[in-house]
Amino acid sequence: MIATGSTQNAEALVRAVQGRSLWRDAWERLKRNRAAMASIALLALIALLALLAPLLSPYGFSEVNYDLITCAPPWWPAGAECIAPGHVFGTDAVGRDLFERVLYGARMSLAVGLVATLVSLLIGVAYGATAGYLGGRIDDVMMRLVDILYSLPFIFFVIILMVMFDRNLLLLFVAIGAVEWLTMARIVRGQAISLKQKEFVEAARAGGVSGGGIIFRHIIPNAVGPVVVYVTLTVPGVILTESFLSFLGLGVQEPLTSWGVLISDGANQMQSAPWMLIFPALLMAVTLFCFNFIGDGLRDALDPRDR
Amino acid sequence: MTPLLEITGLDIRFATPDGEVHAVKNVSLSIGSGECVGVVGESGSGKSQLFLGAFGLLAANGRASGSVRFRSREILGTSQKQLNAIRGGAVTMIFQDPLTALTPHMTVGRQIMEALILHRHVTRAEATQRTQEMLEHVRIPEAARRMKQYPHELSGGMRQRVMIAIAAITGPDLLIADEPTTALDVTVQAQILEILKALRAEQNTAIALVSHDMGVIASIADRVAVMRRGEIVEAGEARQIFHAPQHDYTKMLLAAVPRLDRDSGPRSNHGETLLAVEDIHVAFPIKSGLFEKTRKLKAVDGVSFTLRQGETLGVVGESGSGKSTLARAVLKLLPAGSGRVVWMGRDLNDADRREIRALRGDMQIVFQDPLASLDPRMPVGRSIAEPLKSLRPELSRDAANTQVKAMMAQVGLDPSWINRYPHELSGGQNQRVGIARAMIVSPRLVVCDEAVSALDVSIQAEIVGLIGALQRNSGLSLLFISHDLAVVRRLCHRVMVLYLGRVVEMADADALYNDPRHPYTRALLSAVLTPDPDIERSRKRVLLSGDVPSPLDPRAQLRFLPSRLSGGPDYYRPKLLEVAQGHFVAEYDEAQDTRSTL
Numbered sequence: 001m002i003a004t005g006s007t008q009n010a011e012a013l014v015r016a017v018q019g020r021s022l023w024r025d026a027w028e029r030l031k032r033n034r035a036a037m038a039s040i041a042l043l044a045l046i047a048l049l050a051l052l053a054p055l056l057s058p059y060g061f062s063e064v065n066y067d068l069i070t071c072a073p074p075w076w077p078a079g080a081e082c083i084a085p086g087h088v089f090g091t092d093a094v095g096r097d098l099f100e101r102v103l104y105g106a107r108m109s110l111a112v113g114l115v116a117t118l119v120s121l122l123i124g125v126a127y128g129a130t131a132g133y134l135g136g137r138i139d140d141v142m143m144r145l146v147d148i149l150y151s152l153p154f155i156f157f158v159i160i161l162m163v164m165f166d167r168n169l170l171l172l173f174v175a176i177g178a179v180e181w182l183t184m185a186r187i188v189r190g191q192a193i194s195l196k197q198k199e200f201v202e203a204a205r206a207g208g209v210s211g212g213g214i215i216f217r218h219i220i221p222n223a224v225g226p227v228v229v230y231v232t233l234t235v236p237g238v239i240l241t242e243s244f245l246s247f248l249g250l251g252v253q254e255p256l257t258s259w260g261v262l263i264s265d266g267a268n269q270m271q272s273a274p275w276m277l278i279f280p281a282l283l284m285a286v287t288l289f290c291f292n293f294i295g296d297g298l299r300d301a302l303d304p305r306d307r
Numbered sequence: 308m309t310p311l312l313e314i315t316g317l318d319i320r321f322a323t324p325d326g327e328v329h330a331v332k333n334v335s336l337s338i339g340s341g342e343c344v345g346v347v348g349e350s351g352s353g354k355s356q357l358f359l360g361a362f363g364l365l366a367a368n369g370r371a372s373g374s375v376r377f378r379s380r381e382i383l384g385t386s387q388k389q390l391n392a393i394r395g396g397a398v399t400m401i402f403q404d405p406l407t408a409l410t411p412h413m414t415v416g417r418q419i420m421e422a423l424i425l426h427r428h429v430t431r432a433e434a435t436q437r438t439q440e441m442l443e444h445v446r447i448p449e450a451a452r453r454m455k456q457y458p459h460e461l462s463g464g465m466r467q468r469v470m471i472a473i474a475a476i477t478g479p480d481l482l483i484a485d486e487p488t489t490a491l492d493v494t495v496q497a498q499i500l501e502i503l504k505a506l507r508a509e510q511n512t513a514i515a516l517v518s519h520d521m522g523v524i525a526s527i528a529d530r531v532a533v534m535r536r537g538e539i540v541e542a543g544e545a546r547q548i549f550h551a552p553q554h555d556y557t558k559m560l561l562a563a564v565p566r567l568d569r570d571s572g573p574r575s576n577h578g579e580t581l582l583a584v585e586d587i588h589v590a591f592p593i594k595s596g597l598f599e600k601t602r603k604l605k606a607v608d609g610v611s612f613t614l615r616q617g618e619t620l621g622v623v624g625e626s627g628s629g630k631s632t633l634a635r636a637v638l639k640l641l642p643a644g645s646g647r648v649v650w651m652g653r654d655l656n657d658a659d660r661r662e663i664r665a666l667r668g669d670m671q672i673v674f675q676d677p678l679a680s681l682d683p684r685m686p687v688g689r690s691i692a693e694p695l696k697s698l699r700p701e702l703s704r705d706a707a708n709t710q711v712k713a714m715m716a717q718v719g720l721d722p723s724w725i726n727r728y729p730h731e732l733s734g735g736q737n738q739r740v741g742i743a744r745a746m747i748v749s750p751r752l753v754v755c756d757e758a759v760s761a762l763d764v765s766i767q768a769e770i771v772g773l774i775g776a777l778q779r780n781s782g783l784s785l786l787f788i789s790h791d792l793a794v795v796r797r798l799c800h801r802v803m804v805l806y807l808g809r810v811v812e813m814a815d816a817d818a819l820y821n822d823p824r825h826p827y828t829r830a831l832l833s834a835v836l837t838p839d840p841d842i843e844r845s846r847k848r849v850l851l852s853g854d855v856p857s858p859l860d861p862r863a864q865l866r867f868l869p870s871r872l873s874g875g876p877d878y879y880r881p882k883l884l885e886v887a888q889g890h891f892v893a894e895y896d897e898a899q900d901t902r903s904t905l
Contacts, residue, residue, distance in 0.1 A: 021728055022684055199680035200690075203744065205640055207694030208667035217693075221684045 026225075029301040036297025039290035046106060046287055053103035059087070061104040062255035065095035070273045073098075080273075090275045092265060101257050102280050108258035109284070112173060112242045113235040119177025121231060124184025129215050129223065131185070132192025143189065146182050154179050162250045172251060176238050187230055191223035225302040232295035236288040243284065259284040309379050310337035311480055311513050312361075317373035317383075319353065319360040319537075330356045332537040333373070340480060343507060343514040345528030345545070347521060347560070349763035350734070353537040354517045358483050362398060363390045378480075396426035399474035401467070403486035408470055409458040415469045416442075416454030419476055426477045441472045445502050463626075464495035468502065475506055482506070485517045492625035492790065493834040500526055519763065521564045522836025525549055526843040533557045545840045563768040564838050565793035567820065573775070573800060578616030581751060581784050582637070585611050587646030589629070589636045606632040608808035609646070609880065614752070619778065619785040621799030621816065623792055623831065629808035630788045634754045637786070638670050639663050668698045671745035675757035677737035681729040687740045688725030691715065694748050710747060718743045718773060735766035739773070746777060754786040759794060771797055792835050796820055801889075804828050810883060811867070814890035824892040826867055867895040 030036055049056065059065075072080035073090040084091045089098035131142040158175045165171055195201060196219065204214050243260025245251040247267075252258045259280050266277030319331035331353040338344045348354040360371040361383070375383040377393060394400075399422075402408045410418060419441065420434040429437070435454075442450035445468040458466055467487065474482055484503065488496035504527055507514055518524055524531055525545065532542040533556065541554040552558045589607040606629040614620050624630045635641040637648055639655060648655045650666065658666070671694070674680035681690050691711045695702060702710075712722035718739045729737050738758065745753050755774065759767045775798060778785055789795050795802055796816060803813040804827065812825040823829045837843055868881050881894040 020731060021686075022730070199674045199676060200682045202635075202640060203672065203674060203680050203690075203741070204682075204693060206638060206667060206670075206672045207697060207744065207748075208664045209693060209697045210664075213697060217685075218682050222682065224684075 026298075026301040030297050033297040033300060035293045036301075039293040039297075043287065043290040043294070046283070046290075047110060050103050050106040050110060053100060053107065056103065057097055057100045059097035059100055061096065061100045061257070063096060065091065068095040069093060070269060070276070071095070072273070072275060076275065089279045090273070092276055093269065093273075098276065098279060101262060102259075102283055105257045105259045105262045105280055106283060106287075108252055108256060109239045109242060109260070109287075112176065112258070113239040115173045116177040116180060116238045116242075117231055117234045119174065120180035120184050120234060121227070123177070124181035125188050125220060125223075125227060127181070128185035128188030128190075129192045129219050132189035133196050133211065133215050133219055135193070135196070139189070143186075146185055149179075150182050158245060159248075159250060162245075169252065169256075172242070172245070176241055180234055180238060184227070184230060184234070187226055188220075188223050191226060192219050195219050195222050229295050229299045229302065232291050232298060236291040239284070239288065311340040311342075311378065312336075312338040312515075313374075313376045313379075314357075314361055315374045315376075317357065317361060317371060317375060319356050319365065319369060319371045321366070321369045323368065330369075330537055331360060331371075334534075334537075334539055336532055336539065336542070338481065338513050338515055340513050341507070341511040342530065343516060343528050345516045345518065345524035345531045346534060347518055347524045347531060348534035349519055349560075349765065351536070352534040354534045355485050357534070358400075358485065358515060358517065362394055362400075362483075363387065364394075395422050396477050397479055398481045398483065399477065399479040400483040400485065401470045401474050401487050403489050409466060411458055414455050414457055415461065419454075419469065419473050422473055423476050437476065438472075441476045442469075445469075445472045445475070446498070447472075464491055464498065467491060467495075467499055471499070471502060471506070475510065475512070478510055479512055481513045481515065483515045483517070486519070487516070488523060489518070489520070493792075494625065494830055496523070496836075497834040503527060520836070521549075521561060521764070521838035522843070525838045525840045526836050528840075533560070549838060549840055559765060561838055563764045565768070565771070565791070565797050566837060567793050567796055567832070567835050568837055568842070573619070573798065578782075580613050581616050581618075581651060582614040583647075583649040584613070584637060585647045585649065587611070587633070587636055587648065588644040589632050589641060590644050605808050607636060607643075610805070610808070610810055611646075612803055612810070612813065614784050614786065616751070616784060617778070617782045618801065619787055619799045621795035621802040622786060622788040622805060623790065623795055623802060624805035625790060625831075627807065628805040630805050631756050632808075633805070634672065634756050634786060634788055638672060638754060639666075640672075665698070667694070668748040669750050670752045670754070671748065671750040672754040672756060673738075673741050673745050673758040676761050677734050677741055678729055680741050681737055683729055686726045686728055687720075687732065687737075688712075688715075688727075690729075691740060691744045691747055694744060698748055711743075714743045714747045715740075718746070718777075719769075733766075734762055735770065738762060738766075738770055742770070742773065742777070746781075749781065750783060752784045752786065754788065756788045757790070758787075760789060760791060767794070774798065792820075792831060804831065809880070809893065810891070811881075811893040811895075812891065813883070814887075818887065818890050822890075824886060824890075826895055867893070 053061070068082065068084045068087070068091045070093055071082040071084035071087070071091045072078075073088055074083055074085050075088075076083070076090065087097050087099065089102060092098055092101065127142065131139045157179075161171060161175055192215075201214055201218055204218055209217070239259070242251055242258060243263060246258050246260025247264040249264075251260055254261075262280035263277060263284070266273075266280060269276050314334060314336045317331055317334045318329075321328040321330055334357060336344070336346075336357075346354045346357065356365070356369070359365055360369065361375045363371075363382075363385075365371060371383060373383065374381060377398065382390065382393065409415065416435070416438055419438045420431075423429055423434045423437060424431070438454060439450045442453060447453050447465060447468055453461070453465075458469070461469065471487075487503070488499050491499060500523065503514060506512055514527070516524060516528055528545050530543065531545050531548040532539045533548065533554065534540070535556050541548065541552065541557045548557060549561065552561060586609050587607055588605065588609055590603040590605045592601045593604050608629070610629075610633055612620065622630045622633065632641065636643045639648070650669070655663065655666070681687065688708070688711050691714060692707050695707050695710060708725070711725060715722045715725065720736060720739050720743065724732070729740070732740070741758075758774070759770050762770060771794060774785070777783070785798070787795060787798055799816050801814065802816050802819045804811050804819070804825070806827050812819065812823065812828045819828065820832065823832055868879075883891045883893055886892050
């Protein structure tokens with residue numbers, strides 16, 4: 001009894017000394033949001049499955065089996081021309097295991113989503129914060145450049161790139177990221193403009209902190225709230241863009257795959273083999289839903305008006 | 308006789324994620340018809356929630372229980388419809404911020420008429436007529452023209468008068484005024500209080516005045532209730548509360564209020580000249596439209612002064628006088644248009660960026676809003692350490708931490724709070740953090756930009772004491788900017804009065820307070836309220852007529868010297884004349900009528 005009492009006191013003491021940051025507060029609020037927490041768990045599960053994909057099935061993702069072409073999973077209720085025993089999601093048009101391919105597609109789609117978002121995050125935050133903080137003519141020039149890039153027809157741009165430089169995975173990442181950073185830059189710039197008028201930024205200037213120090217220590221950490229929210233909404237956007245490009249045949253190349261490629265293939269065989277469309281589409285929809293719920297939850301959790 | 312409003316055992320609670328907040332605890336209060344009751348308390352005392360709760364205006368998470376009887380009818384818990392019939396008609400309210408309380412897209416005339424048409428069922432023509440009368444009544448000049456204007460076209464004082472017009476036009480029995488003058492300059496505050504007094508005398512309206520300012524309460528209230536942490540700790544006749552307070556808290560509040568008639572400033576004792584500012588100008592370009600000509604707002608228009616080692620110079624002025632801009636120009640946080648800042652013999656116009664950065668260690672600033680001036684995502688210890696790290700990067704982390712902790716102890720903060728965040732501390736504690744951040748680099752000059760204005764009086768007294776003690780111990784010079792003349796009196800050796808970017812009077816504190824020469828200084832001093840109902844009610848005020856003119860209006864400079872207007876608005880700037888040793892006064896016309904007959 002005494003022991004637990006003193007540990008409780010010690011904990012309280014540690015808490016008092018450590019302080020409660022706004023991030024802690026936001027995390028506490030997020031934990032109360034069930035939809036967001038369930039989404040985080042589900043997304044973690046999907047990511048884990050994608051990571052462990054090679055261990056989860058005896059079949060390789062590019063292992064062709066001409067005996068089992070477009071065969072339904074063994075539990076398929078509607079009846080089919082052929083059944084593929086041991087393939088939980090059935091097989092595709094060249095007899096590859098669909099379960100394994102959906103998970104490899106998840107790897108690709110999540111990777112594109114994360115990498116392209118990261119690219120857009122790095123460029124957008126640095127660019128926007130610099131433009132917003134410096135202001136004046138530099139800001140004008142930097143933001144007009146963003147406006148010009150915005151007005152380019154993005155899909156044409158990517159298609160031309162893909163045709164010119166062959167279909168290259170790295171190029172795909174860069175191309176998508178290079179477009180997504182524009183919105184990020186605008187958001188961060190707006191934040192930076194309102195933050196630089198705050199007294200704590202003036203106090204830092206009076207304390208002799210350099211421009212770079214102010215941007216990295218004061219502007220960016222305080223702009224992170226809206227940025228985090230926007231990131232969680234960018235990831236699904238990028239996944240959709242990638243699948244759209246893949247659907248058009250401009251994305252990932254065989255034998256690699258992504259959800260876009262799988263959905264495109266599935267759509268062609270919708271009548272005869274609906275499972276080829278249903279499983280990748282379902283998984284993708286769930287993933288996008290999760291990201292949106294997390295974004296919503298984060299926005300509520302980080303909103304300072306709640307305080 | 309039954310009172311007009313009778314509140315008995317009112318309890319107000321708010322459900323928040325961090326648990327229940329008991330904002331008002333078992334409060335009883337009554338207001339007779341035609342009576343003015345003042346409710347005074349510091350922030351968080353529940354004084355505003357008391358009346359919001361009584362008239363069903365709580366936020367969604369609030370609950371009120373107890374009994375509120377208006378004209379002997381229970382109104383607590385009645386329907387919104389019944390409450391609406393009372394609110395805006397028999398009971399009206401005015402709030403602190405007159406800009407947010409008015410709808411931006413409606414002309415002020417329509418907003419005033421709305422209440423009249425809704426509650427008194429008069430025709431439009433009649434309403435227009437009465438609205439115009441009412442605007443004249445609250446002393447808005449050119450009422451007919453003002454009626455067609457939108458809120459943003461009016462000044463703060465003018466908007467608050469419009470709010471009073473809205474509140475008074477239905478001829479209410481009770482007017483609830485929640486901090487009606489807090490956001491206004493002192494000279495405008497004096498005008499608003501006169502209007503409230505007149506309203507009460509003419510229409511026999513009872514007034515419930517909620518304020519943190521003992522002076523405002525003393526000037527108008529018959530009875531006073533002192534609130535603290537949701538409870539009324541003391542209530543009684545105004546004279547009794549102010550002259551013979553019973554409760555310790557009331558005594559403490561009254562003692563904490565800085566008073567012009569009792570306080571005297573520190574002894575002068577200064578060394579050599581530290582800072583000399585010569586004819587400094589700062590102008591901001593104002594663009595009114597895409598193709599419009601850019602006009603220049605002269606925020607600081609030719610100010611010169613010197614500051615000696617160990618001296619405190621008070622800079623006094625109302626909003627728009629350029630006092631904050633001046634401070635930032637001196638600290639080189641803003642580019643000055645022309646003029647020189649000489650720091651210990653070195654002309655800072657010639658200094659490059661690196662040299663200015665190095666000088667930051669000598670000149671520091673403390674801001675008005677303690678919470679806004681601290682980065683919300685940084686623990687306070689890191690905020691304090693920041694100037695130290697950027698100015699003395701060779702310092703090790705441990706050494707910096709030791710210094711931060713020592714500094715925290717020196718400004719009265721618990722050093723173990725080094726990892727706390729600003730939102731976990733109170734306003735006064737955050738201001739101590741701000742002071743610690745300024746003091747940690749051992750500066751020679753600290754600019755206090757309204758550093759105590761946002762704080763409750765009791766905290767204000769503590770912080771003023773702290774600033775004074777720090778100055779005595781380290782011999783630093785202070786540039787103390789404030790709109791509050793009483794606080795300035797407590798701290799400053801010399802005082803400079805600014806009006807629209809120019810100095811109108813500068814003198815030793817005693818000379819300025821005892822022998823003000825310029826009509827503007829006199830009006831300012833006369834507008835300062837004393838927490839003593841006898842003094843407040845007996846004295847005559849020097850009131851300035853109208854509002855502070857727009858700094859964009861070039862004629863404004865010559866408001867006190869209209870005889871020179873004939874030469875064209877840009878033709879003449881009033882000169883500073885030395886009327887006694889060290890006492891400078893800007894030229895003004897002796898015969899000019901700046902006293903109105905309010």
